Amino acid sequence: MLDNHFDENALFDESHCQLCVCGANLDFDFSFAFQPIVDVQSRSVYAYEALVRGTKGEGAMTVLEKVNSRNRYRFDQACRVRAVKLASELGLQEYLSINFMPMAVYRAESCIRTTLAAAKEFGFDTRKLIFEITEQENLSSTDHLKAIINAYSEMGFQTALDDFGAGFSRLNLLCYCQPELLKLDMELVRDIHKTRSKQALVKGICLSMNELNCTVIAEGVETVEEYEWLADQGIRYFQGYLFGKPAFERLETPIFPPA
Numbered sequence: 001m002l003d004n005h006f007d008e009n010a011l012f013d014e015s016h017c018q019l020c021v022c023g024a025n026l027d028f029d030f031s032f033a034f035q036p037i038v039d040v041q042s043r044s045v046y047a048y049e050a051l052v053r054g055t056k057g058e059g060a061m062t063v064l065e066k067v068n069s070r071n072r073y074r075f076d077q078a079c080r081v082r083a084v085k086l087a088s089e090l091g092l093q094e095y096l097s098i099n100f101m102p103m104a105v106y107r108a109e110s111c112i113r114t115t116l117a118a119a120k121e122f123g124f125d126t127r128k129l130i131f132e133i134t135e136q137e138n139l140s141s142t143d144h145l146k147a148i149i150n151a152y153s154e155m156g157f158q159t160a161l162d163d164f165g166a167g168f169s170r171l172n173l174l175c176y177c178q179p180e181l182l183k184l185d186m187e188l189v190r191d192i193h194k195t196r197s198k199q200a201l202v203k204g205i206c207l208s209m210n211e212l213n214c215t216v217i218a219e220g221v222e223t224v225e226e227y228e229w230l231a232d233q234g235i236r237y238f239q240g241y242l243f244g245k246p247a248f249e250r251l252e253t254p255i256f257p258p259a
Contacts, residue, residue, distance in 0.1 A: 026074055029055050030063045032086055033246035036254040037097065037217060037239045040227075043256050046237055047095035047130060050083035057248040076101045081118040084129075088122035090251050097130040097160065112155065130181065132160040142173045149177050160217070164188075165201065178212045186220020186240070193229040206233050224257050 034048040054062045067075050080098055087096045098115075119126045131152055133145065149159050160181035161173075165188040184202065192198045209216050218230045221240030230238070244254040 026071055028066045031055050031249055032083055033248045034251050035246040036244045037237055038243050038254050039237055041236050045094045047097045049097040051246050072101060077114050080115040084118045084124050085122050088124045095128050095130050097132055099132045130158040130160055132162045146177045149179055178214050181215050181217055182209055183217045183219045189218055189220045189226055193225040227257055
């Protein structure tokens with residue numbers, strides 16, 4: 001799966017794996033909920049996104065508010081390992097989408113080693129990994145993000161740009177490198193069936209992404225009307241309460257609107 005210029009034995013360094021499972025040097029604990037990303041054409045699950053939660057299912061902010069510059073790297077590594085471990089224990093066969101913090105990745109080839117070691121240890125197919133970057137991550141330059149996306153693509157992983165349309169859209173990033181997936185922010189999706197300005201923006205995004213061979217995912221879809229308008233634009237992949245809410249430490253079968 002990995003390109004020949006990467007040392008696969010070096011990448012599968014398992015020395016950090018158990019430390020990250022245990023959240024070494026973190027003074028807080030966390031777990032995950034899983035939300036389906038569906039393919040409405042095949043009416044199947046394409047992926048499950050791992051969403052950080054407290055150990056009793058508390059919201060993400062109860063965990064993220066404890067992350068700072070001193071523990072960001074350890075937290076990011078622990079998140080990846082624990083998501084892979086739990087997904088494997090749950091028998092996940094679809095893609096696993098994991099959020100990552102670009103500022104916690106100093107060099108993509110080095111920082112991926114713990115994740116690959118975890119996948120090897122827990123028997124999870126590394127070809128099924130998607131790495132999501134949230135657009136709200138504070139980056140002073142896009143050069144670092146471009147380097148990460150390019151490196152992950154070369155290693156055979158899919159990358160996704162999350163929350164596209166929220167705040168600064170990183171359109172300049174798309175001029176130099178393209179993630180495989182782009183997720184429309186829920187603010188663009190909300191009531192899009194009756195909001196002409198949102199419709200114009202999403203039509204333009206879909207046209208541009210088609211030219212760039214980048215797949216659009218509509219997230220935050222809650223109503224049949226939103227889904228139908230977006231599906232009419234050729235969008236095939238969806239995520240949101242209409243199909244399934246995040247399920248704490250389990251995988252739930254999504255609900256599909258009538259064909």
